[in-house]
Amino acid sequence: MGVSPRDSRFSAKGALAMSALPEWIDAHAHWAQAFPQGADEAALAKQLAGLRAQGMSVSIQAGVDEADWKRQLELAARDPDWFRPVLGLHPWWVKEHSESDCSTALDELERVLELHQARVAGVGELGLDFSRTGKSSKALQLAVFERQLELASRFAKPLVLHLVHAHERSLEILTRHAAGRPLKGIVHAFSGSIETARQYLALGLKLSVGPGLSEPGRFLSLKKALPQLRPEDWVLESDWAGEKFFRAAQAASGLTGRPVAEIARQTTENLQQTGLLG
Numbered sequence: 001m002g003v004s005p006r007d008s009r010f011s012a013k014g015a016l017a018m019s020a021l022p023e024w025i026d027a028h029a030h031w032a033q034a035f036p037q038g039a040d041e042a043a044l045a046k047q048l049a050g051l052r053a054q055g056m057s058v059s060i061q062a063g064v065d066e067a068d069w070k071r072q073l074e075l076a077a078r079d080p081d082w083f084r085p086v087l088g089l090h091p092w093w094v095k096e097h098s099e100s101d102c103s104t105a106l107d108e109l110e111r112v113l114e115l116h117q118a119r120v121a122g123v124g125e126l127g128l129d130f131s132r133t134g135k136s137s138k139a140l141q142l143a144v145f146e147r148q149l150e151l152a153s154r155f156a157k158p159l160v161l162h163l164v165h166a167h168e169r170s171l172e173i174l175t176r177h178a179a180g181r182p183l184k185g186i187v188h189a190f191s192g193s194i195e196t197a198r199q200y201l202a203l204g205l206k207l208s209v210g211p212g213l214s215e216p217g218r219f220l221s222l223k224k225a226l227p228q229l230r231p232e233d234w235v236l237e238s239d240w241a242g243e244k245f246f247r248a249a250q251a252a253s254g255l256t257g258r259p260v261a262e263i264a265r266q267t268t269e270n271l272q273q274t275g276l277l278g
């Protein structure tokens with residue numbers, strides 16, 4: 001269903017009143033990590049209200065491990081318009097766990113996806129991260145990535161991908177997995193070159209960019225690539241609980257020379273195409 005995030009919350013009058021403020025969607029967030037079970041609920045409510053006051057209306061989550069999925073589903077049960085659950089095993093978690101831990105967690109992921117498939121927006125974050133050496137092998141990361149891709153196919157869910165220092169291998173696997181059909185989803189925290197960007201785009205994916213854009217002297221290839229991308233190619237993320245989102249939006253506006261309101265409209269439309277909004 002291509003339901004606009006605005007439809008469920010605003011009457012025609014409300015939409016009119018909000019028209020001066022651009023509507024934003026955070027493409028990749030970790031509220032279940034920022035506010036795990038037992039966290040300060042008043043602080044969570046305050047943060048949510050602050051972001052809503054700035055025009056954010058939806059936050060697409062990203063999964064880490066079983067405890068994270070449970071918390072995401074709790075938050076989504078409470079506030080389904082805002083929290084869109086995305087469940088998966090984060091490559092950093094995989095790096096710190098054994099083959100048997102991963103196998104158990106993947107079985108649980110399958111069970112939870114089956115049980116909550118109507119409420120889950122996507123599978124992730126899944127992928128490869130060869131930037132740091134963890135306890136587990138590259139082979140285990142590859143196997144867990146493949147199994148999660150299979151689960152995403154089986155439940156027809158878009159992908160939230162974490163691909164770091166592993167573009168060549170990732171592109172090879174994703175191309176095989178796509179088998180000529182367009183993939184749906186995002187490459188989160190994209191930071192490669194324009195050439196790499198175009199290969200993911202050719203597969204049907206969108207690129208998600210965020211706080212790195214506003215960090216002086218860092219992420220130079222991303223800052224160079226962004227103005228060369230088409231407006232329909234990318235979306236914006238906080239990669240936590242909204243904090244740095246608006247600074248990233250301002251930086252994106254500065255780099256591309258496009259007004260922030262236009263970026264808000266376009267990134268929302270782009271996210272609708274990823275399937276992550278249902």
Ligand SMILES: [Zn+2]
Pocket residue numbers: 028029030062125188239
């Ligand atoms: Zn993340």
